[in-house]
Amino acid sequence: MSAPVFDVAIIGGGTAGCAAALALRQRGMSVVLLEKGACGAMASGTNFGGVRRQGRDFREMPLATRSRAIWDRLPAIVGEDCEFRATGHIKLARDEAEMAELERYAREARDHGLELSVVGGNAVRALYPWLGPKVVGASLCADDGQANPRLVAPAFARAARAAGADIREFAKVEGARWTGSAFEVEAGPASAHARRLVNVAGLWGGEVAAWFGEGVPIRPLCPNMVVTEPLPYFIDRSIGVCGGNVYARQVERGNVIFGGGRGWGDAQAGLSRPRAEVARDAMARALEILPQLRDARIIRTWTGFDGEMPDDIPVIGPSLTTPGLVHAFGFSGHGFQLGPAMGEIVAELVADGRTPSPVEPFSIGRFASAPPAPRLT
Amino acid sequence: MAEPRVVVVGAGPAGMRACAALVEAGLRPVLVDEAARPGGRIYQQPPEGAGRPARELYGLEAAKATRIHALAPALAGRVDHRAETLAWNCFEDALDLLGPEGPSRLAFDALVLATGATDLALPFPGWTLPGAYALGGAQIALKTQGCAIGRRVAFLGAGPLLPLVACQYMEAGVDVAAVLDATPFLAKLRGLPRMLFAPATLAKGMLYVARLRRAGVPMFFDVRRPRAEGDGRVERLRFEAGGVEREVACDAIGASFGLRSETQLADLAGCRFEFDPRTRQHVPARDAAGRSSRRHVYVAGDGAGIGGADAAELAGERAALALLEDLGLSFDANRAAWLEGRLARLDVFRRGLEAAYPFPAHMVRDLDDATMLCRCEGIATGALREAATARGAIELNRAKAFTRVGMGRCQGRMCGRAAAEVLAVARGAELASAGRLRAQPPVKPIPMLPELLS
Structure with a gap:
């Protein structure tokens, strides 16, 4: 046969x-x-x-918009929602240059069908009282969200x-x-x-x-990830920053997941490991935007392999x-x-x-x- | 050549004996341990100045405990003892530490992991009620704080420590409600011939049982379906014995169904693991001397597989001699051979002990779906069974990804073994195929304080 x-x-x-x-x-x-x-x-x-369109290269936007519609239909397609929640995604500015970047991106995004709402310092404080003083502005994509990968x-x-x-x-x-x-x-x-x-x-x-x-010039990318013990729920958006050196979200169980920087990976051996010093830098940046994490404990760090194009x-x-x-x-x-x-x-x-x-x-x-x-x- | 940087993790019997042998060879090892004073869990010392005599604290083991403790002053100045320090990560040739002085990274040329063991927890209805403790926790409360976990305490489980701790409690004046052994009495007889290889230890074990009997403590064997009950805390323990439903009133329970090795650092160090069918767990692969699969990383004591405190002392010293040999330093080959011979004899005893206290598989089979399995994340047994069958989680890391089992504060240190047993039974598969939870740093939770890690 x-x-x-x-x-x-x-x-x-x-x-x-x-x-x-x-x-x-x-x-x-x-x-x-x-x-x-x-x-x-x-x-x-x-x-x-992260399930976000905000911040993407505009060439990816039609694909991301198409995907976003599927995320809502996951229960019908695969039988479960995979913990997808349209919590919205805020991208934060930590200085005036970053604020200008948020505003510029929001203007251009409109041409690609993405509506963002950019607010400055006082409104940020009113909307998101849990953000640290270093945050001077935020851009919200209300339709973005997060899911359990x-x-x-x-x-x-x-x-x-x-x-x-x-x-x-x-x-x-x-x-x-x-x-x-x-x-x-x-x-x-x-x-x-x-x-x-x-x-x-x-x-x-x-x-x-x-x-x-x-031939393609692909290279390993190992995002360095950190998660805290469960905390009372307080972060009701998924969070990124201009430049991308830290990002965070809180799952319904209460754990705050954040990342930033890169771990270690040996693709040939199939081994990857988070780096302690990278986790430390991510902690420092996370505390700048989320000072309430100060009393939290870290229960796990991890990384994995993605492929990165130049x-x-x-x-x-x-x-x-x-x-x-x-x-x-x-x-x-x-x-x-x-x-x-x-x-x-x-x-x-x-x-x-x-x-x-x-x-x-x-x-x-x-x-x-x-x-x-x-x-x- | 500069003096090699040798690090020993764990100040229990294995780690202390390893340090002593290294010091004798003229080295100055760094000893990293979470406790304030050496001794490990088995010979854990009370806080400085607490003043209870060793005889009272350790009973028949007092002489051994005292000998291990006495090593500390003897080695003072020749061992760099980092007390109250957690080794929370191992990557390449360095450990990440967190201690009273703050964080540090400790590079090593050779590493001895003597990380010990914890109780093997198996869930049963009510095991998360206030008043239900691990047996080791009950023992440490007594040894370090001089307090008991309750006024009227029931002991439940499988293993030689059960009558030992029950006896220690009784002698400390606590009312021991019952000793409930989940393994059959006949198994004790099956294990007897091999246990004769360590007659003194066997005699002590029998002495504990005799003392409990003389004091009229109710003892039951082949105990099935234990259930802790009470209004907001433990008030009674129900169980079946000899086909009869029984109940004992108690306000606390000390439970243990064996021991499990603490292997996360070996995992993070990159050591290869293998399944040990005797203790039903994956342990770092090692040779008779304690060499792991990774060059210059050695494993000794209960952290490398369950052998007990006496074997740990021998294995710690043997691993240190292997380390000296591998670094090209002089070592006593005759002593090494003698240690291996002693370890082989103790291994026969251990097999007898394991036959006397076989794994109580009925505890896993009888578990109902509603009983909590992973207490950090609040995951019930049924959720894991569903992931194993309906969602195709063939091994533990998949089950963790699907259900959050082992994803909480303890990172599966407490529930991982039970989860493997439940997963294997649910899938009708060999226990070995359920695998083990991959270690991820930190080994135990660390504060979110970057300045502590700088």
Whole structure:
């Protein structure tokens, strides 16, 4: 008996991959997904959990707007809300230059359909009495929010599996090639053949692209994260700052999660570790904007692997060397919000060869002269 | 060559013996310990000047406790003792410390982890009521503060410490309501032949039981379905024994179902772990001398697998000799061989002890879905079972991600073992496959004070 040839093979079980598996099954295509560990255990599961459009590169805005609509519909799509709450997101200014930056961004954002409300010092004090004196202004995107990153990709994986996708976890892909009639994806006993191939391998997406002669200058990004013990609920918005050197949110359970700076990672060994001195700097910055954290205790720090592109926007779109191959990786530390829409967009690119979402700016062709990414493992 | 920087974490029997051997070799180790005074948990000392004699505090173990304590003045000036200091992180070749002097980073050329153990907590209805304590907590209240956890105390669990602590309480004048052993009496006989390898320890164990019997303390074996009940605090303990429903009135419970190793620092140090079927936990892999999988990192005592205080003393010294050998310093090879021989004998005894107190698997099977499993996060047993079955959490870290089990203040130190047992039973899988919660710094909560970490 010969092994079946799937319509689509997906490399990577992050939110984008799992959502793509579900969307492709809904289009009636047969799908196999190969994930080297557990679904959603890398960037999709270890990130901060921000679901925000504010602050994004405007080229990402149509994708982010499309994704935002899906976040509201998660219970219908995957059977649970993944703790998504539209708490709003405020971006803070800590001096006049940053205030000017908030105002400039808000003006330009309006042209991209994003309404922001920018307020100065006195209004900040009235609206958010828990913010520290260093904050001189805030820009609110009322429609943004936060969700539990540990739940999202696994929920999509379960929904995809229930819809008939063949989700293979702990199946590390060692290589992939076009044989002339199908893609051959090597993963030991989990190896598979498929007519189309999707590369949603996050940091490892560069290595997959290199198998098809496409070089991308992707680098590891390990956000350094910190969480306090549960505290009485007081932070009712998700928080960022100009420059991005600290960000914070409080979950309903009461823990305050904050991040800033980068941890240590050895992608080849698959090992990442938070750094104590980076956590310390993030604590200092968090205390400037949230002085009430002064009596809190830190119960855990962590990090994980994302892939970062030099221009800070992902690679999305068809391969330029290999028909039937679609890329979506390198979300550079802000892919969590985009994950649900990426599933639909990837499915459109695979099944229709095109998507109504404007993905041209994200073409892998922008790195045409880059050397192939090195092998990570 | 500059003198190597050797760090020992833990001032219990293993850490103290390791320090003594290192000092004897002419080194000046740094000893990091959370307590104010050496002794570890097993020989924990009261605050300076509290003045209760060792005989009263440690009973039949007084001589051993005194010998360990006496090492401190003998080593004074030759060990850099960092008391009241938490080693909360280990990364590459350095520890992050938090002590009375503030924070510091301590680089090492060689590291001995003698991090000890805690009680193995298994949940049962009412185990989170005020008045319900871990057995170790009950013992420490007595040893360091000279106070009891209640006026009329019931002891529940599985393990040789149960009659020991019950006896200590009785001799301190506390009314011991009952000693409820969740393992069968016949198991004691099965373990007997091997326990003869440490006859003195066996004799002491039997003496404790005899004293309790003579004093008329009710003792039950093969106790099933314990439930602590009361209005806002422990007032009684219900259970089944011999197929009969029983009840004892008490205002406090000391419970322990065995011991679990404190392994987070070894995990953060990057040591490879392996599953130990005897103690049903993942422990750092080590050779007979205590070498971990990581070069120049050694593990000794109960933190490296449960062996008891006597074995910990031998293992601490043996690990120190291995460290000396690996650094190219002179060491007593005959002594090392003798220590390994002694450890092998004690290991036979330990196997007998484990046969005498087998893991009470019925405690896990009988757990009802509503009983709290993770007390930091308030997660019930049923939520973990649902994650394990309906949501496909095949191992503990997935279960943690889905349910928050082990995600609270204790980071799973207290509930992780029970969670592994529940997960494995729910999935009908081997316990080893449930895995272990990955350690993340800090090992214990640290204050949100960046100046403390600068």
